[in-house]
Every structure is written in structure tokens, then in C-alpha cells.
Amino acid sequence: MTYCKNCILPDTRPNLVIGDNGICNACNSHSTKKNINWQERETLFQRVVENAKSNSQGYDCLIPVSGGKDSTWQVVKCLEYGLNPLAVTWKTPARSKIGQENLDNLINLGVDHIDYQINPKVEKKFLYQALVRFGATAVPMHMAMFNIPPRIALRFNIPLIIWGENSAFEYGSKSVALTGFELDNNWFKQFGVTHGTTAADWISEELSKKKLTAYYGPSDDDLKGNNIKAIFLGYYFEWDVEKSLDAALKNGFKVRDDGPKTGYYNYADIDDDFISIHHWLKWYKFGFTRLWDNLSLEIRNKRMTRKDAVEILSERGGEMPQEDIAKFCEFVGISKVHFLEICENFRNKSIWFYENSRWKIEDFIISDWKWE
Numbered sequence: 269m270t271y272c273k274n275c276i277l278p279d280t281r282p283n284l285v286i287g288d289n290g291i292c293n294a295c296n297s298h299s300t301k302k303n304i305n306w307q308e309r310e311t312l313f314q315r316v317v318e319n320a321k322s323n324s325q326g327y328d329c330l331i332p333v334s335g336g337k338d339s340t341w342q343v344v345k346c347l348e349y350g351l352n353p354l355a356v357t358w359k360t361p362a363r364s365k366i367g368q369e370n371l372d373n374l375i376n377l378g379v380d381h382i383d384y385q386i387n388p389k390v391e392k393k394f395l396y397q398a399l400v401r402f403g404a405t406a407v408p409m410h411m412a413m414f415n416i417p418p419r420i421a422l423r424f425n426i427p428l429i430i431w432g433e434n435s436a437f438e439y440g441s442k443s444v445a446l447t448g449f450e451l452d453n454n455w456f457k458q459f460g461v462t463h464g465t466t467a468a469d470w471i472s473e474e475l476s477k478k479k480l481t482a483y484y485g486p487s488d489d490d491l492k493g494n495n496i497k498a499i500f501l502g503y504y505f506e507w508d509v510e511k512s513l514d515a516a517l518k519n520g521f522k523v524r525d526d527g528p529k530t531g532y533y534n535y536a537d538i539d540d541d542f543i544s545i546h547h548w549l550k551w552y553k554f555g556f557t558r559l560w561d562n563l564s565l566e567i568r569n570k571r572m573t574r575k576d577a578v579e580i581l582s583e584r585g586g587e588m589p590q591e592d593i594a595k596f597c598e599f600v601g602i603s604k605v606h607f608l609e610i611c612e613n614f615r616n617k618s619i620w621f622y623e624n625s626r627w628k629i630e631d632f633i634i635s636d637w638k639w640e
Contacts, residue, residue: 269633272286272295273289274291274295274574275294275564276560276577276581277556280555281556295564298568301506304506306506313501316504319427320351323428323495326425326426327354327424327426328351328352329346329352329427329430330354330424330428331356332356332357332413332431333355333371333381335371335539336367336536337513338516339355339432340515341432341512341516343374344516345505346430347377347379354379354420354426355379356382356416357381357384359384360540360542362542364538364539364540366538367539370521373519377519384416386482386483387479387482390475391408392599397470397472399600403549403610404546405545407461410461411483412482414485416482418491419486425494427497428496429497431500433502433507451496452491452492467483509533509565530557530558531562541596545593555616555619555620555629555632557587578633581634586640626639626640
């Protein structure tokens with residue numbers, strides 16, 4: 269494994285490329301922010317707002333929300349610009365107490381809201397199949413999050429969908445940061461974090477097409493025919509976790525009092541008890557977890573040195589979300605032993621090797637790591 273010389277991300281991270289100078293494309297993309305004319309970008313957003321208002325028949329835009337600090341910031345920003353939004357949430361089967369409180373607070377900021385809950389019996393089967401097939405628990409989540417909003421936008425004739433962070437820009441995707449774009453199913457397959465699958469790829473004896481209805485998005489013809497567009501708000505306004513947190517806190521958002529749920533922040537990934545498993549499974553497949561992502565952001569934003577980040581990894585890098593794994597296993601109906609057996613099937617042998625009854629990663633970022 270090779271690590272970026274600026275941040276701590278390894279070259280095993282999907283879509284991350286480390287250049288000849290040893291710097292990854294995520295860090296290079298981040299450095300371009302200082303050259304962005306954010307005032308000009310804001311003017312562009314005003315035009316997007318005007319266009320949405322002129323094309324709307326009721327709701328000006330649809331905002332996919334979880335109740336987290338980012339979606340709180342999205343709602344606040346859209347209301348500031350006089351938009352009439354419809355907020356839409358896919359209700360995770362593992363919504364946390366603080367997640368529900370923050371979602372209620374978001375709604376009370378002044379928006380109509382749809383909380384879309386999928387049949388839990390279907391979700392259980394889909395979650396298990398995704399774990400067995402890809403070693404991933406978030407495929408059903410992402411498929412729901414990216415397909416339910418456009419279908420509702422189509423139903424209510426909403427011209428614009430506003431997502432928050434432009435992950436393709438912030439986390440080092442090869443794609444250029446997206447501005448305003450037409451949605452189609454190729455886009456969902458590429459950026460929807462579903463391992464390139466659609467609902468049709470999951471039809472089985474247990475999961476019929478009808479049972480998977482919620483995971484199907486509109487057809488390309490419907491999307492184009494109704495001229496539904498989408499944007500990432502992070503393209504128009506400087507996206508920084510601390511700034512969006514500050515705005516969310518000023519508008520009633522709550523953080524975890526007992527520290528981070530997963531990763532480095534006590535305000536991120538706190539609305540769902542299963543998301544920590546999604547991030548933890550990267551350890552088997554790529555040799556890093558959510559903590560690496562978060563600390564790398566802190567380095568890029570010059571709030572932490574690389575040395576400090578490595579020290580934090582030494583202390584917390586091996587954390588396992590034991591409670592959340594137990595909840596997941598209970599929901600899906602499997603034992604923890606069986607869960608770990610499935611995880612083991614996805615251990616990446618190109619980076620892991622077995623020595624002295626321990627699995628280890630060659631050329632790991634921490635030379636004296638305590639392998640267990």
C-alpha cells in the first residue's frame with residue numbers, strides 16, 4: 269500500500285489516485301478551492317434559484333435529507349434564498365434517537381416533509397444479500413437515497429433536486445465537480461455507491477420486482493421529459509465540515525455528547541446505527557476506515573498535521589462498532605459469528621497477509637501497529 273504524503277489515505281481507496289509527487293487527487297482537488305471565486309459561484313446559484321422558481325408549479329426544489337448537519341445546512345441555505353422546498357427522507361431501519369430529534373428539528377425549520385419507509389421484511393433480505401454479495405451493508409441505503417427523491421420529484425413536478433456535498437470533488441473522484449446536470453440511470457450507477465447495480469440486479473426468489481419497487485428510480489425518458497435537474501450545493505458554497513456544523517448548531521442541530529459514533533466527528537454519521545458497519549467493512553477490503561477519511565479532511569483544512577493524524581490512528585484506528593454490529597445481526601437475523609465469517613470472505617489478500625496467527629497489512633502506515 270502507498271499512502272498520500274499530504275493526508276493519510278491509501279491508494280486502495282476507490283477512485284483515489286496518488287500522483288508522481290506523492291499527493292493524492294483528493295488533496296489536489298481540495299487545494300484548488302483557494303482559487304475559486306465563491307462570490308461568482310453564489311451568483312450562479314442565484315440564477316439556479318430563479319430558474320427553479322420560474323419552472324415550478326408548487327415546490328421549487330426537493331432536498332434529500334437525513335436530519336444530519338449537512339442536510340440541516342442545506343435546508344437553511346435554501347430557505348435563505350426564498351425557495352419552497354420539499355424535504356424527503358428514506359427512513360433507515362436503524363434510525364437513532366438523536367437522528368430522529370435532529371430530523372424533527374429540521375422539519376420545524378419550516379419545510380414540508382416526506383418520511384419514506386420501506387417494508388422492513390424487504391430491507392432485511394436486501395441487507396443480507398448485499399452483505400453476502402459485496403461485503404457491503406449500504407447498497408440498499410444508497411439505492412433508496414438516490415432513487416426515491418427523483419421519483420417523488422417526478423410525482424410532484426419538482427424541477428430541481430438539491431444534494432449537499434459534492435463527493436466527487438471533495439473525496440477525490442476522477443470526475444470533474446458537477447454543477448447542474450441532467451439525471452439518468454447511468455449517473456446513478458456511477459455515483460450512487462451501489463457497486464454499479466440497479467434494483468433489477470437484485471431480483472431473486474426472495475426479492476421480486478414488486479417487492480423492490482421502492483428501489484427503482486424513474487426511467488431516463490421520464491427524467492428528460494420532465495426536465496428534472498440536480499445540483500450539489502457544495503459547488504456553489506464553500507463546503508467545510510466546521511462551517512456547515514456551525515450553521516446547523518445555530519439552527520437547533522444536536523451532536524453526540526458521548527463522542528464520535530464512527531470516525532473522528534461527534535456530529536457526523538449519527539442518524540443511523542448501521543452506517544458505522546459500512547465504514548468499518550472498508551478495513552477488510554481497503555485497509556482503512558472512516559477515521560482515515562475524517563482525519564484527512566482535517567489535514568487538508570489545516571486543522572491538524574499529518575503527524576497528529578497518525579497518532580490518533582494509533583489510538584483509535586482499530587475501533588470496531590460492536591454494538592451496531594449486534595443490532596445489525598439481530599435485525600437481519602444472523603449470528604455475529606456468521607457475520608464475521610461473511611466479512612472474512614472480503615478480506616483483500618492483495619494487501620493482507622497472515623503471519624504468527626495474525627492478519628497484517630504490509631507497509632502499513634503505522635509500523636508498530638498491534639495486530640489482533
